[in-house]
Structure formats: structure tokens, C-alpha cells
Amino acid sequence: xxxxxxxxxxxxxxxxxxxxxxxxxxxxxxxxxxxxxxxxxxxxxxxxxxxxxxxxxxxxxxxxxxxxxxxxxxxxxxxxxxxxxxxxxxxxxxxxxxxxxxxxxxxxxxxxxxxxxxxxxxxxxxxxxxxxxxxxx
Numbered sequence: 001x002x003x004x005x006x007x008x009x010x011x012x013x014x015x016x017x018x019x020x021x022x023x024x025x026x027x028x029x030x031x032x033x034x035x036x037x038x039x040x041x042x043x044x045x046x047x048x049x050x051x052x053x054x055x056x057x058x059x060x061x062x063x064x065x066x067x068x069x070x071x072x073x074x075x076x077x078x079x080x081x082x083x084x085x086x087x088x089x090x091x092x093x094x095x096x097x098x099x100x101x102x103x104x105x106x107x108x109x110x111x112x113x114x115x116x117x118x119x120x121x122x123x124x125x126x127x128x129x130x131x132x133x134x135x136x137x
Contacts, residue, residue: 037118044068044121045089048082048101048108051126055104060086061127064103071096099125106130 048064051057066080066088073095082088082101094117101108106127113123 040094040117041091042094042115042117042119042121043089043091044097044099044113044115044123045087046123046125048086048088048103048125048127050103050106051128052106052130054130055106055127061101061103061106062086064088064101064108064127066099066101066125068092069098069100071098099123101125101127103127104130 048061048066050059050061055061062082062084064082064086066082067077068080068090069077070093073093078090078092080088080090082103092115094115096112096114099108099111099113104127107129108125109128111123111125113121115121
């Protein structure tokens with residue numbers, strides 16, 4: 001059974017707020033001064049890759065579906081979609097998350113990460129297990 005069945009998926013498509021690095025320096029006549037970040041969002045990006053025997057090890061998994069499950073925020077999981085190169089990117093509210101992916105009937109490992117406002121998290125994820133009858137066989 002796919003891991004998506006027990007969750008009520010909340011697809012987020014409008015989280016396109018820009019995030020830079022926290023306290024990014026700016027130049028002025030008086031020197032370099034830090035500026036504060038004005039958002040509560042963090043960018044998470046990465047690549048979904050195969051680590052199962054019937055796919056080439058390390059091969060990217062195009063169009064994988066991912067779930068970012070927040071630890072403390074209400075509203076349920078946030079659905080993401082990898083592109084044709086297996087890459088994904090999303091702006092997520094600051095929180096701790098569990099990330100999981102599914103591609104071609106196969107599931108990923110579970111990854112824990114923390115999204116901190118105004119930062120970018122690089123989080124690759126591996127597909128490691130396939131169910132009997134999976135498309136990949």
C-alpha cells in the first residue's frame with residue numbers, strides 16, 4: 001500500500017515567497033549592516049534518486065511525489081512533485097519535517113530535517129524499497 005493512503009494531502013502551490021540567507025549583509029555609506037529576514041519560510045531543495053536493484057543505482061527518479069510532514073504546524077502534509085530530472089524545490093513554513101517520496105511504486109527512506117526561516121536546506125532523498133508488483137520490476 002502506498003504511504004500516501006493514511007494521510008490527507010494538502011497540496012501547496014502558492015508558497016512562492018523569496019527567501020535569502022538570514023542576516024544577509026548590505027553595503028551602505030556607513031559600512032556593511034545585517035538586515036533581518038522578513039519571512040517565516042525556508043527553501044528546501046534536493047534530488048530523488050534510486051537505490052533499488054531494478055533501477056540503476058543513483059539514477060534520478062523523475063516525477064516522484066514527495067510529502068513534507070510538519071511536526072508542529074496544523075494542516076497536514078504538504079505535497080511536492082519532482083521534475084523530469086528528479087529535482088524538487090519548495091518554500092516551507094519554519095518547522096521540523098519528515099520527508100518521504102514515492103516513484104514507480106517504490107518508497108523512500110524517511111528523512112528528518114528542520115526548515116529555518118530565510119535559509120535553504122539541501123535534502124536529497126533515496127528510493128530504497130519497492131512493493132511486490134511495483135512498476136519498476
